[in-house]
Amino acid sequence: MAVLGVQxxxxxxxxxxxxxxxxxxxxxxxxxxAVEVSQIxxxxxxxxxxxxxVTELGLDVGALSVALKRNAFATGDGLDTDxxxxxxxxxxxxxxxxxxxxxxxxxxxxxxxxEAWAGECEEQxxxxxxxxxxxxxxNHHVDLAQFDGERIFDLVRRVATTVAFEVDLFWVQRGGMxxxxxxxxxxxxxxxxxxxxFRVLPLPAESVELITSGDPEDRARFMxxxxxxxxxxxxxxxxxxxxxxxxxxxxxxxxxxxVEQDDQYGRDPMDCLRDSRxxxxxxxx
Numbered sequence: 001m002a003v004l005g006v007q008x009x010x011x012x013x014x015x016x017x018x019x020x021x022x023x024x025x026x027x028x029x030x031x032x033x034a035v036e037v038s039q040i041x042x043x044x045x046x047x048x049x050x051x052x053x054v055t056e057l058g059l060d061v062g063a064l065s066v067a068l069k070r071n072a073f074a075t076g077d078g079l080d081t082d083x084x085x086x087x088x089x090x091x092x093x094x095x096x097x098x099x100x101x102x103x104x105x106x107x108x109x110x111x112x113x114x115e116a117w118a119g120e121c122e123e124q125x126x127x128x129x130x131x132x133x134x135x136x137x138x139n140h141h142v143d144l145a146q147f148d149g150e151r152i153f154d155l156v157r158r159v160a161t162t163v164a165f166e167v168d169l170f171w172v173q174r175g176g177m178x179x180x181x182x183x184x185x186x187x188x189x190x191x192x193x194x195x196x197x198f199r200v201l202p203l204p205a206e207s208v209e210l211i212t213s214g215d216p217e218d219r220a221r222f223m224x225x226x227x228x229x230x231x232x233x234x235x236x237x238x239x240x241x242x243x244x245x246x247x248x249x250x251x252x253x254x255x256x257x258x259v260e261q262d263d264q265y266g267r268d269p270m271d272c273l274r275d276s277r278x279x280x281x282x283x284x285x
Contacts, residue, residue, distance in 0.1 A: 236279025
């Protein structure tokens, strides 16, 4: 069975305020067995606490986030400037996967730019493979956009043959592809999965007044409400079919399930993670 963990982007504020190890202890108490580190500095203090989490709490550091190149928008160490440190951190934490969370926006804008970016990923993936580490690429909905009939996600797979994938099932759904189809198509190269639910909200009462007012600006505001009534949800509190999706993800080769909820809408992330864990436990995970 895949190892169940947490995408630590959810608790980056708690790490900043409380320190890494107290947060790891809370995640372990909720029943999570692994973490994926993202948007949290891999400085010596945090890395030492992660190591302590491995040795004292039995946590698995399933993946570390990296950037292909250091820049103002990327989080994590850069493969171009911090390669040796990344290798050392992985060895220290017994981590086999590093992941790139998103390609640069400019690479999404044209086929040539996307192919060039994927080619650079392939070069780094081969370097990492020589060290026993697999590079993963994580999708968003935009990765289901097409250039000349080819999805961006498939373009990356075609060009960067050494790169494996972290499939985010929420973003697959939002990108207009059935998650079960994605898992079937990416069987064998899907190594980790982001588990987050897709919630559609009822229209707010005031939207009815907007659509009936006859004012074009009110109608435009209504359409905005109508088209954006989607939320990231605690697992089990949306419309995703987890009893079918999680076994399919395991059949596709996923070794880790990382619970992630990009926005908690004012709730404590630990409460959200508790709700997600309880649901997953109820369906056998």
